[in-house]
Amino acid sequence: MITVTGATKRFGDFLALDDVSLEIPAGSLTALLGPSGSGKSTLLRAMAGLENLDGGSVVIDGVDVTHVPPRRRGIGFVFQHYAAFKHMTVRDNVAFGLTIRKRPRAAIRARVDELLELVGLAGLAERYPDELSGGQRQRMALARALAVEPSVLLLDEPFGALDATVRAELRAWLRRLHDEVHVTTVLVTHDQAEALEVADRVAVIHQGRVQQVDEPLAVYDRPANAFVMGFMGSVARVGDSLVRPHRIALRRPGGAAGVTTPPHGDGVVTVPATVERVARLGSETLVELVDEAGQRFVARLPRDEAEALGLARGDSVEASAPRDPATADFIDYSI
């Protein structure tokens, strides 16, 4: 478990962390999510001891480590750009922490083999980092961090330098790995999809402050403020209601409804609108609409539903959306 209390950090005039308090439960995989410059990496580096705080404290597993150097914090750290030891083979990279601790050779060898197996690099032990792909290098870096059996694993945008396919693959792999290894993990990312997919808790950070900490879907569905709502995904304004685009239902005036019947009752806003554009994204269809007041918004429909409606540019529709009490306060949010 990691407890950060009142963490404050300045870089010159820039306030990177503004009195941040956060608790990372033992065994969880928590994502620190925020735009670049939000302070999320600084917070992670402060947990690692790679950044000294101007104020506040960091406690790991009950020990105040605020003034303890990184090497004695019992952490594993994975960098965005791998930080591979370029002059060492994959084996020596992974063995580094154990070699430093002067473990017996045979024990190191066995442990490294086991870790390389775990991260899927078993055949590549004698390669050098520049002979590996980006994804392989990052898995090597993870094995290296795990070798010393850290009590917490800190990942700083670990997939940020990889292309989309490899990133998706490694995300799923990290989640499986965490389910196997159960080490308390903190993942810094600016990608809300990554946070939602991998983490079991999400802390949204903005302007050096924690905006909201919750389960992933709760942050998406019940954002604590306008920033979180906008950052977690697109938002549509239907009449006076702010909703996620997938919650909008469309039907043709006069009732030729799609597959889903739009919600009815007091909690529902319905506005007439005109179709501007239809974008088919494979499994989903985005319908860009404009209401009578000239307000534009986007509805996101399942493909079957969109095809049943057969919408085209210029068609008139009725758009309905639930009136969401969670977002009612952010009505002056600008999209």
Next chain:
Amino acid sequence: MRLSLPARLGVRTVALAYLAVLVALPVGMVLQRALAPGLATFWASVTTPAAIAAFNLTLTLLAIVVPLNVILGTVTALVLVRGGSFRGKALLQAFLDLPFAVSPVVIGVALIALWGAGGWFGGLADAGVRVIFATPGMALATAFVTLPFVVREVEPVLREVGDEQEQAAATLGATGWQTFWRITLPSIRWGLTYGTLLTVARGLGEYGAVLLVSSNLPGVSQTLTLLVHARYHDVANTYGAYTAATVLMGLSLATLVATALLNRTRRHP
């Protein structure tokens, strides 16, 4: 740009002629003159007591100066790149390039002013520690002129490598000292080697600064460069100057070959 065949041949000829007139011909001439009378004569000329003493003194100076500048040069590069910003950093940067910019003769004069009779540290001579007109002065002069090489070769490498690997080592449990030996030093080893070889080459060839602070006595305080000059100029032993110059060239060539070999064997940066 793709040149026509005659143009290419023309450019090539100009480049080769330039190199030949400026470098190959004079060097070849010295070799020819030194070796023409036969190997036995050559050997006799380079094994006179004065020549052996000069050879030894040159190597002694390198043995003092090279480790000094390699260690302190690496430390200075680390301070400049990893030391954050501090007062006087710009001044330090400027001073480091001074030996490149200032004539070695000026350096010799400056050393005399500081360490010679009447200088701040001149009292040492009265206490029995001779600096000027002795080996320590010559070592200081050589160290001065070779000061920038290691720093200036290591500094950009350190900058390029960045400090992420060092941070990673720290999170894995390494102390600062372990990180230096296991991570920093291996990552800068090529820059360091190259800087060392440049230091050796420059140290071998230094003449002006050493000339001023040496008593220039044959067999006592003459380096190889001083020997070449003395033989040619003072005792009109032109042949001896050629042979001593050949030895000097041989040492430089060995440094060059070492650099080339290292360049070929280097694989992982």
